[in-house]
Amino acid sequence: MILRNNVEIISEQVILRVFTEYDAEEAFEAITPNLAKFMSWEPPKDLYDFEKVWRAWADHLKKGSEIVFAVRDRKNNEFLGLVGLHRILIDPRIGVWIKEKRHSQGYGTAAVQALMEWASLELEIDQFTYLVADENIASQKIVIALGGIKNGYTLCSKYNAQIYKIIYPATRVCA
Template sequence: MELLELEISTSRLLLQTISMKYQEDIFKEFNQEITTYMYTKPPKHISETEDFINNSLSEIKKGENLVLVILNNNSFKFLGCTGIHQINSNQPELGIWLKKSAHGKGYGLETIIALKTWAEENLDFQYLVYCADKANIPSRRIPEKLGGKIIREYKKTNLSGRVLNILEYAIPKAG
């Protein structure tokens, strides 16, 4: 399967392999507010975003991770990024972030359902992992709506120095 040219469509969204075409959008939208509940921190310079994209493309080529941009499938406007990390493991991890103006519209759940469906059709795994900070209720609703159960809780200090209270969910394969 050619992951560098992957496209996954839903009724409202188009997920496609990350590219330099979106560096300005990612740099602008991946800010301090968006990263509050994430391990990483926002880039200070666009070169950091370019490095992220280049590293993502390298990991995709190696078949280790899948990193996609989330676009509105009518306007092709950038909405955020998503991915599956450790795609060849028994427990691949799903991840997502949406720009602030895309919050509260159901795009997160729609994206993760599309990724889960793609993973079930293309990967061999035991279950999918989804991590969310205990205080990030909208993010926690995503795995919970997909039948995810908390399998682990732990604290982790993010790169901005904030202590996160992580809930790790296991999302089962469809019935």
């Protein structure tokens, strides 16, 4: 699968752009220990460590297996967080985080909604997996608001997670 490195997705609330080196400093500064406790990875120690991470994202993009977007506020271009579509070729999995000072403002839901809409239209993906740490109530609210159905549990290295499936758009289920 060929994924373009210049994808831009514009919704009413957010703009998603494929992550580039120009997003790295803002993203790194937004990663906090409190935020990372619900992530499968440990926060990078410094920008050099983070560079290894985002360069791996670029490699996965070239292989067509993953795409990570910087999430920005449509009104003022403020960096808000990241949303990604991982394991595209196997079992498309959504991951999202929004910086702490912008939690509970609808940005996570808007980012995931925009990503699913794009992936449905451009990549013809109609089913997504979304893992949520048991304690991450905010992410549970996002996935439920988007029609996610709990489909199981798994043990991750840092937390126990609920597995949700999202069919998008929901009307395709019976088509």
